[in-house]
Amino acid sequence: MFSRRLLLGSATALAALSLSAPNLTQADEPTRVVATFSILGDMVQRIGGEHIALTTLVGPNGDAHVYQPSPADARAVSEAQVLIENGLEFEGWLGRLVEASDFSGVRVMATDGVEPIAFDDGHDDHGEDKHDDHDDHGHDDHAEDKHDDHGHEGGHGHGAHAFEWAGLFELEAGTYTWSFAKVGGDYADPAMKMVILSADDIEAVEETAEDLLEADASETKTHGDALAAKEAAYALTFDAAKEVTTFTVTIADAGKFAFFTEHMPFEFEANEHFFKDASGADVEPIAQEPDVDHGDHGHGGHHGHDHGAFDPHAWQSLENAVIYVDNVTEALAKADPANAASFYENRAAYVAEIEALQADVVAMVAEIPENKRTVVTSHDAFGYFADSYGLTFAAPQGLSTESEASAKDVAELIKQIRKESISAVFVETITDNRLLEQIANETGAAIGGTLYSDALSDADGPAPTYLDMMRHNATTISTALGS
Amino acid sequence: MWDLFFQPFADFGFMRRALMGCFAISIGATPVGVFLMLRRMSLTGDAMAHAILPGAAVGFLVSGLSLGAMTIGGLIAGMAVALLSGFVTRVTALREDASLAAFYLISLALGVLIVSTRGSNVDLMHVLFGTVLALDNAALILLCSIASVSVLTLAVLFRPLVLECADPQFLRSVSGFSAVTHFTFLTLVVLNLVGGFHALGTLMAVGIMILPAAAARFWAVSIGGMIAAAIAVAMLSSLIGLLLSYHYSLPSGPAIILVAGVFYGVSLVAGPVGGLVARGLPRRSLEI
Amino acid sequence: MNESGISSIRLLLLGAGPRLAGAALVIAALWAGFFWAIATPGAL
Numbered sequence: 001m002f003s004r005r006l007l008l009g010s011a012t013a014l015a016a017l018s019l020s021a022p023n024l025t026q027a028d029e030p031t032r033v034v035a036t037f038s039i040l041g042d043m044v045q046r047i048g049g050e051h052i053a054l055t056t057l058v059g060p061n062g063d064a065h066v067y068q069p070s071p072a073d074a075r076a077v078s079e080a081q082v083l084i085e086n087g088l089e090f091e092g093w094l095g096r097l098v099e100a101s102d103f104s105g106v107r108v109m110a111t112d113g114v115e116p117i118a119f120d121d122g123h124d125d126h127g128e129d130k131h132d133d134h135d136d137h138g139h140d141d142h143a144e145d146k147h148d149d150h151g152h153e154g155g156h157g158h159g160a161h162a163f164e165w166a167g168l169f170e171l172e173a174g175t176y177t178w179s180f181a182k183v184g185g186d187y188a189d190p191a192m193k194m195v196i197l198s199a200d201d202i203e204a205v206e207e208t209a210e211d212l213l214e215a216d217a218s219e220t221k222t223h224g225d226a227l228a229a230k231e232a233a234y235a236l237t238f239d240a241a242k243e244v245t246t247f248t249v250t251i252a253d254a255g256k257f258a259f260f261t262e263h264m265p266f267e268f269e270a271n272e273h274f275f276k277d278a279s280g281a282d283v284e285p286i287a288q289e290p291d292v293d294h295g296d297h298g299h300g301g302h303h304g305h306d307h308g309a310f311d312p313h314a315w316q317s318l319e320n321a322v323i324y325v326d327n328v329t330e331a332l333a334k335a336d337p338a339n340a341a342s343f344y345e346n347r348a349a350y351v352a353e354i355e356a357l358q359a360d361v362v363a364m365v366a367e368i369p370e371n372k373r374t375v376v377t378s379h380d381a382f383g384y385f386a387d388s389y390g391l392t393f394a395a396p397q398g399l400s401t402e403s404e405a406s407a408k409d410v411a412e413l414i415k416q417i418r419k420e421s422i423s424a425v426f427v428e429t430i431t432d433n434r435l436l437e438q439i440a441n442e443t444g445a446a447i448g449g450t451l452y453s454d455a456l457s458d459a460d461g462p463a464p465t466y467l468d469m470m471r472h473n474a475t476t477i478s479t480a481l482g483s
Numbered sequence: 484m485w486d487l488f489f490q491p492f493a494d495f496g497f498m499r500r501a502l503m504g505c506f507a508i509s510i511g512a513t514p515v516g517v518f519l520m521l522r523r524m525s526l527t528g529d530a531m532a533h534a535i536l537p538g539a540a541v542g543f544l545v546s547g548l549s550l551g552a553m554t555i556g557g558l559i560a561g562m563a564v565a566l567l568s569g570f571v572t573r574v575t576a577l578r579e580d581a582s583l584a585a586f587y588l589i590s591l592a593l594g595v596l597i598v599s600t601r602g603s604n605v606d607l608m609h610v611l612f613g614t615v616l617a618l619d620n621a622a623l624i625l626l627c628s629i630a631s632v633s634v635l636t637l638a639v640l641f642r643p644l645v646l647e648c649a650d651p652q653f654l655r656s657v658s659g660f661s662a663v664t665h666f667t668f669l670t671l672v673v674l675n676l677v678g679g680f681h682a683l684g685t686l687m688a689v690g691i692m693i694l695p696a697a698a699a700r701f702w703a704v705s706i707g708g709m710i711a712a713a714i715a716v717a718m719l720s721s722l723i724g725l726l727l728s729y730h731y732s733l734p735s736g737p738a739i740i741l742v743a744g745v746f747y748g749v750s751l752v753a754g755p756v757g758g759l760v761a762r763g764l765p766r767r768s769l770e771i
Numbered sequence: 772m773n774e775s776g777i778s779s780i781r782l783l784l785l786g787a788g789p790r791l792a793g794a795a796l797v798i799a800a801l802w803a804g805f806f807w808a809i810a811t812p813g814a815l
Contacts, residue, residue, distance in 0.1 A: 503804045631802075642785065642786065
């Protein structure tokens with residue numbers, strides 16, 4: 001009797017355990033995974049192999065910026081154990097879908113740990129409500145205060161603020177090191193202005209900093225020079241002969257200090273954090289503007305819209321792809337520990353391929369003449385590609401395909417094409433290319449080819465997998481511009 | 484001065500095309516809008532725009548981004564809705580507004596259904612909404628042709644149209660021509676919307692049709708005068724809107740429509756014919 | 772009905788002449804504008 005009760009009890013307990021942990025895969029049953037779009041789906045499939053049952057929401061040639069989920073999608077999500085998304089507010093529609101479908105699994109952000117590029121030009125402010133019959137796309141305005149005046153370039157537009165980034169640090173007295181490293185062989189910019197002010201919060205001294213940055217006067221500083229908190233602007237110049245340029249920041253009295261920089265300090269991070277104390281430990285800001293918070297998943301925001309403060313197209317850099325793959329592998333291994341070994345094996349093989357392709361792409365880009373390294377596309381999808389490989393990208397539309405170009409944007413782009421004698425422009429699969437064709441006609445540039453920005457092609461196209469896509473893009477660009 | 488007004492058009496081909504495209508639409512669609520307004524059918528414009536959309540979408544599915552296919556598709560859908568709703572109005576107890584509403588909603592739903600089952604409705608949203616900055620030769624020719632046809636038709640049908648606005652029953656009782664006029668008029672509405680939204684987007688097409696007409700109401704008493712005023716407002720809005728888009732980086736379509744809206748607001752207040760000020764001021768009207 | 776139908780149409784088309792002339796002018800101006808628009812910029 002004792003043993004029977006024990007048996008019954010443990011059987012019940014076991015049953016209860018398996019019911020209460022729905023995300024742990026039963027042996028031999030493939031893990032149900034949902035990936036939000038085709039590029040991510042391809043990566044997940046590579047890692048998961050036969051151990052997962054994958055559903056991809058936005059398929060090949062689909063535009064995830066403006067996707068509208070179907071009931072079939074809701075069903076897939078509700079049954080999923082793992083949901084893998086890009087994040088960086090790429091999938092504005094996902095938040096509502098997850099809520100509506102009563103998802104009970106694990107949500108994974110593939111861009112966890114990616115250093116995002118800030119979006120600071122005014123393009124998405126022109127997001128127009130083009131869907132007369134769908135009233136859930138309101139006019140999404142600014143996430144931060146942005147002004148829609150300036151023109152733009154690939155990753156480094158200049159917003160209406162004189163500073164691109166501000167950070168508040170709480171520091172003890174002593175010396176600190178602020179470093180600027182070359183990324184991909186070059187500094188993101190050859191020089192940069194910085195202002196350091198003693199302050200309790202950023203807003204209090206923002207105006208003073210802006211005035212200082214916008215004024216002509218500044219103190220030029222080079223590698224090894226010392227900086228201090230004072231009402232002056234530093235013009236920091238970077239040593240082209242060195243891999244890393246460092247400046248010493250001397251803090252006389254402990255307190256809070258606001259640092260205002262013309263460019264994002266993350267753009268100058270290669271392997272190390274940009275700000276360290278005398279012992280070499282990383283020092284993180286207690287507040288930042290714009291808000292760069294890795295741990296927090298900004299899902300969808302308040303609007304059904306697709307842009308936040310950052311460029312979401314992080315997969316356009318192969319180095320980031322490795323981060324994506326790491327996140328995916330970790331998530332799958334947690335959900336299905338039994339097959340974790342196989343996932344990590346697949347990861348190793350995949351990463352090897354990624355690194356091989358990286359070398360190829362770098363070589364291809366290197367063959368493009370220096371003065372021909374500007375790529376004109378339909379929308380600002382290639383910021384990470386630009387940063388990674390040292391090209392400049394320009395487009396009439398902004399970060400999202402929903403934004404509408406203004407006459408000024410088009411005019412600026414035409415002027416740029418003429419000035420730099422750009423010979424080829426590139427259409428994309430997911431955008432309306434009529435505007436780009438018009439620009440090509442007017443400038444005499446040729447259509448250099450089709451680029452795949454936000455989605456893979458279908459199986460018989462030139463970009464059926466992520467690696468094929470990156471290779472195709474790099475080849476198309478280097479062929480058209482190199483000739 | 485030159486820099487502000489003329490240089491953008493001197494320097495850039497796309498600006499000229501945008502301007503001419505808008506002018507063409509102003510000339511073709513605005514008079515149609517005036518008649519719509521006089522016949523209290525102003526919302527018909529918006530309804531017809533929705534009815535047309537699925538036709539253009541199907542055209543796209545059949546032949547891709549072909550101007551011809553989408554135009555024809557839109558035309559067929561628009562005409563079908565116009566005809567059916569007209570038929571229902573004449574033959575049943577249902578009035579024109581309800582019957583049109585019913586049919587355009589059915590058309591819209593059908594269009595979404597067809598497009599969704601065929602897959603990626605997503606790209607469709609992009610191609611259905613043109614921008615005035617991307618008018619190629621074909622689109623420009625289409626717009627100018629539609630405008631030409633509209634102007635000619637209106638010149639010929641002016642009197643019957645006016646009569647139909649004033650007293651539709653009378654015309655119907657006197658001449659079979661009434662049906663022809665009505666049908667031709669609806670064709671013009673559809674034609675202008677089809678040309679307009681493929682090149683410029685639904686917002687612009689309907690907006691340019693209705694807003695200047697509404698503004699013109701406050702400036703003229705005769706229908707001919709209203710048409711002239713409406714065309715003037717439309718063309719001015721196009722010019723100013725494009726310049727705003729150029730100098731201040733505003734999206735082009737909405738800028739033009741908003742300027743038209745401003746004209747409307749100003750006309751509403753200050754227009755000499757029935758505007759707020761005109762009505763409010765104690766004037767000669769007190770003299771009998 | 773036929774007879775009155777024909778003369779009704781005649782009545783309705785009265786005065787179309789000058790309007791057609793005006794229309795022709797407008798159309799001519801429109802197409803002139805078209806050719807200006809598609810010309811390469813530089814010549815205003």
